[in-house]
Amino acid sequence: MFAARLPKRLPLRVLPRARPITTTCSRRSDALFVHRDTPYNNPKIPFEFDAENLTRAKEIISRYPPQYKKAAVIPLLDLGQRQNKGWTSISVMNYVANLLEMPPMRVYEVATFYTMFNREPIGDNFVQVCTTTPCMLQGSTDILNAVCEQLGGIKPGQTTKDGKFTVVEVECQGACSNAPMMVVNDDFYEDLTPESTKKILNAFTKGEKPKPGPQSGRQTSENSAGLTSLTTKPYGPGEFCSPEFS
Amino acid sequence: MLRILPTVTRPSSGLLGKVVASPSSSRRTISSTPARQADITLTVDGKEVTVPQGSALIQACEAAGAVIPRFCYHDRLAIAGNCRMCLVEVERSPKPVASCAMPAMPGSKVFTNTPLVHEAREGVMEFLLANHPLDCPICDQGGECDLQDQSMRYGADRTRFHEITGKRAVENKDLGPLVKTSMNRCIQCTRCVRFANEVAGVEELGTTGRGNDLQIGMYVAKTMDSELSGNVVDLCPVGALTSKPYAFHARPWELKNTESVDVHDALGSNIRVDSRGVQVMRVQPRTNDDVNEEWISDKTRYSYDGLRFQRLTTPLVKRGDRFVPASWEDALSAVATGLAASGATGDEIQAVAGHLADTESLVALRDLVHRLGSDNLTLDQNAGTSSPVHGIDVRSNYLFNSTIPGVERADAILLIGTNPRHEAAVLNSRIRKSWLHTGLEVGLIGARADTTYGYEYLGASARALSDFVQGKGSKFAEKFAAAERPLIIVGSALTEHQDGAAVYNMLAKYVLANKAKLLTPDWTGLSILQRIASRPAAYDVGFVPSKKAASAKPKFVYLLNADEVDPKSIPQDAFVVYQGHHGDLGAQLADVCLPGAAYTEKSTTWVNTEGRSQLGRAAVPPPGASREDWKIIRALSEYVGVPLPYDNVLALRDRMWEVSPTLVRYDITEPTSTDIVLAGLAQLAEKTNGAKVGDQPLKRAVENFYQTDVISRASVTMAQCTRAFVKGEGYGFAGLGKQGDKAEAAFA
Ligand code: SF4
Ligand code: FES
Numbered sequence A: 001m002f003a004a005r006l007p008k009r010l011p012l013r014v015l016p017r018a019r020p021i022t023t024t025c026s027r028r029s030d031a032l033f034v035h036r037d038t039p040y041n042n043p044k045i046p047f048e049f050d051a052e053n054l055t056r057a058k059e060i061i062s063r064y065p066p067q068y069k070k071a072a073v074i075p076l077l078d079l080g081q082r083q084n085k086g087w088t089s090i091s092v093m094n095y096v097a098n099l100l101e102m103p104p105m106r107v108y109e110v111a112t113f114y115t116m117f118n119r120e121p122i123g124d125n126f127v128q129v130c131t132t133t134p135c136m137l138q139g140s141t142d143i144l145n146a147v148c149e150q151l152g153g154i155k156p157g158q159t160t161k162d163g164k165f166t167v168v169e170v171e172c173q174g175a176c177s178n179a180p181m182m183v184v185n186d187d188f189y190e191d192l193t194p195e196s197t198k199k200i201l202n203a204f205t206k207g208e209k210p211k212p213g214p215q216s217g218r219q220t221s222e223n224s225a226g227l228t229s230l231t232t233k234p235y236g237p238g239e240f241c242s243p244e245f246s
Numbered sequence B: 001m002l003r004i005l006p007t008v009t010r011p012s013s014g015l016l017g018k019v020v021a022s023p024s025s026s027r028r029t030i031s032s033t034p035a036r037q038a039d040i041t042l043t044v045d046g047k048e049v050t051v052p053q054g055s056a057l058i059q060a061c062e063a064a065g066a067v068i069p070r071f072c073y074h075d076r077l078a079i080a081g082n083c084r085m086c087l088v089e090v091e092r093s094p095k096p097v098a099s100c101a102m103p104a105m106p107g108s109k110v111f112t113n114t115p116l117v118h119e120a121r122e123g124v125m126e127f128l129l130a131n132h133p134l135d136c137p138i139c140d141q142g143g144e145c146d147l148q149d150q151s152m153r154y155g156a157d158r159t160r161f162h163e164i165t166g167k168r169a170v171e172n173k174d175l176g177p178l179v180k181t182s183m184n185r186c187i188q189c190t191r192c193v194r195f196a197n198e199v200a201g202v203e204e205l206g207t208t209g210r211g212n213d214l215q216i217g218m219y220v221a222k223t224m225d226s227e228l229s230g231n232v233v234d235l236c237p238v239g240a241l242t243s244k245p246y247a248f249h250a251r252p253w254e255l256k257n258t259e260s261v262d263v264h265d266a267l268g269s270n271i272r273v274d275s276r277g278v279q280v281m282r283v284q285p286r287t288n289d290d291v292n293e294e295w296i297s298d299k300t301r302y303s304y305d306g307l308r309f310q311r312l313t314t315p316l317v318k319r320g321d322r323f324v325p326a327s328w329e330d331a332l333s334a335v336a337t338g339l340a341a342s343g344a345t346g347d348e349i350q351a352v353a354g355h356l357a358d359t360e361s362l363v364a365l366r367d368l369v370h371r372l373g374s375d376n377l378t379l380d381q382n383a384g385t386s387s388p389v390h391g392i393d394v395r396s397n398y399l400f401n402s403t404i405p406g407v408e409r410a411d412a413i414l415l416i417g418t419n420p421r422h423e424a425a426v427l428n429s430r431i432r433k434s435w436l437h438t439g440l441e442v443g444l445i446g447a448r449a450d451t452t453y454g455y456e457y458l459g460a461s462a463r464a465l466s467d468f469v470q471g472k473g474s475k476f477a478e479k480f481a482a483a484e485r486p487l488i489i490v491g492s493a494l495t496e497h498q499d500g501a502a503v504y505n506m507l508a509k510y511v512l513a514n515k516a517k518l519l520t521p522d523w524t525g526l527s528i529l530q531r532i533a534s535r536p537a538a539y540d541v542g543f544v545p546s547k548k549a550a551s552a553k554p555k556f557v558y559l560l561n562a563d564e565v566d567p568k569s570i571p572q573d574a575f576v577v578y579q580g581h582h583g584d585l586g587a588q589l590a591d592v593c594l595p596g597a598a599y600t601e602k603s604t605t606w607v608n609t610e611g612r613s614q615l616g617r618a619a620v621p622p623p624g625a626s627r628e629d630w631k632i633i634r635a636l637s638e639y640v641g642v643p644l645p646y647d648n649v650l651a652l653r654d655r656m657w658e659v660s661p662t663l664v665r666y667d668i669t670e671p672t673s674t675d676i677v678l679a680g681l682a683q684l685a686e687k688t689n690g691a692k693v694g695d696q697p698l699k700r701a702v703e704n705f706y707q708t709d710v711i712s713r714a715s716v717t718m719a720q721c722t723r724a725f726v727k728g729e730g731y732g733f734a735g736l737g738k739q740g741d742k743a744e745a746a747f748a
């Protein structure tokens, strides 16, 4: 492939014409990777673990050798994110850094690296629609459109006006066998159709919590068309044996 | 990631402010000594090389004389292995390997010049350039850019980049008044991040985001508050980090390089002065592993603009209350008349040597004053008019005996009345290096300071030292006693302190009592850290008053670069001559000003705190009518009727050799033999016997790192640094809010 770049004039080798150009637009994250002080997110806003989380944090820290305390940064950030209405503010990061006695920048690095740390506030329900290849082949584009439409025409990355929902596109969640899927808060909703998606969101709007898992009636990820193999009765003990064993 | 250095996990010192590790904090508990390493042999391009085990492959290739292009690898920083430019082919390895991140293996066959390697380099180059703005014509790095050079050498000659959506764009960061950023150009080699974290101790610099979004910065709006920040400009292989004061001033190929020595602290960092015509355009470090490795402090690097302002360019004679320009003849005869009219005889003739006085002029002035019958040679420091407590008979009493690289061998360091971060920033990075990678313990007596390593605080005054020598009151005393190679670093400010005598007395006795460890033929554990460039030389040439002279009331005062004098110490009716290069305090006091040359304008000797003489070289001519300092003194000696016997600098250096042979043995340190050190300490203990231990706290020697001498006080850049880092105000356009943003955009 490197040969393609050599000039055509080179007499020694006959080279194919340079590749035709391809333009893929480079996808960039919609998040900012620097912090800007805002009224709702600045280091002056106090944050502290509540008593219950503090106990949990201590337990998490105790899993690591004392000189490698900072290994607890991801679980503690997650704990902080959960306590802080689902997003990791600068105060959460600073607090964790302080707790683990590490420079705050090391915490910022972690928090900006992992997309599951939301560094901007999110709605009450956090809807993550998977749009990676398997889900896309199974129609995740329709699901995403359905979600956006249902939530009043917002775009991925946005929050509804009433602050109830935030929609984002995410990469593979490891549930491809039940594609297409989305995650609402901590639960997977799989085998979606635009209709079932809308139903689920409706339920959330009403404050209910629909049953997670496949929405197609499947139990887990078994074949939806029924079994295609192993359909006969399996051999039991004592069958097809030579007479002396039967 | 592979690190060649055997490391001990250190807890980070966290925010630099709270360095004192609490007892419960996660101090590292293991310590390791590097294993003895055998040598291994491998073949590079058919050539056999032998390297120590644990070397990186890139080092082996270098040893074999093969040039490996690189961006992220730097031999003084940890290995990152993220640019992939150093790919080489290794036999029986299916893919090209990154030679910087690969340990050299015995018997392996490495190829650095095969078609595969060429294609790999070309490919890496293409990826790097795909997101690089290619704005070389407006980039300050142009002409000395690794990316530019290596793409010429290893890259393809045409582009396949046709993306209409454009290139990656990254917001510029504001790192302060010294480092200008243009983050679009960054190739994410992370050299700057590693430097800031490992060497400078600025743990606020890092990478945020990932993949295509990865960017270098501090995440929150912050400036890079470090005395060594300028070094990232040199480290950055592209033009992402460039020097703000130097921005758009010159191109590297227009500059004349002169190798010289720095005078802003007493380390004698090796520098290269880049000049164009008669102007110094910038100052860069020169590698010298015995002194500054390859770092210099920001004051060294950026205070050169002070050489342009406030200069004395012509002799001035005071008429009434104003200075009038005069010719050299008039000025020198004015001095001679002044001397005669003042009626000063003998010790009433006083000479004061300042911070930036070079060794040649010190010797010349000393000879002149002696010939005029006086012994009143003083220094422009507090208590400079009397002989220093440590005496000057034995060199080891005032020099940094352990030598600068020796600091890394110490396993316990006690700092007394000094903050090396401000008094010798580059030395401080060595202490940090040692603290990070070995089990070094540090204790501090004096004003609390943000060092870049953790320390145990023992107290503010001499009282704490008296507890320490008795082994009382702190765990550190035990650790220090148990250490193999303990080191005591004493700040130069102690000679100016009223408890100086008591401190030196205690130290001398302590060292004598513990000489088994502190004074062995291969280790001298007592070092004095000088902070003023001219001071070690002044002590070496004996520029101190005799007891009798110290009590005389001067009638004629000769200030040689002396700008830190206390104006009250100069009698009203005395005739004052100032010789120096800047119109600062000294010139204000003077009746006659004789314009001298600054350190970039003269070829003179400087003695650093270890007693290492180094030769500075003239990069540019002195401005206007100013002259080299020793020549002025030589000329003056004719006017006052006691001509000095040297007519050229070589003759003067012969005279220096007579005064002290070490002054002309360049670039080496001469260790004082153990017997002499012992004798010196015994003498010191005896001289200071009975000194009372006071409770007066040991104050900071350097309040504002950025402005410590006439050059840095005249420098605009240093004034901006003072605003930004010392006073914590905004500087320039930063911090002016919306309007400021616009102004900066227009300006950038
Ligand atoms: S700014 Fe320069 S030194 Fe820092 S990562 Fe980018 S290219 Fe490397
Ligand atoms: S692709 Fe959607 S879950 Fe794997």
Ligand code: FES
Residues within 6 Å of the ligand: B069, B070, B071, B072, B073, B080, B081, B082, B083, B084, B085, B086, B087, B098, B099, B100, B101
């Ligand atoms: S120099 Fe080896 S990967 Fe960068």
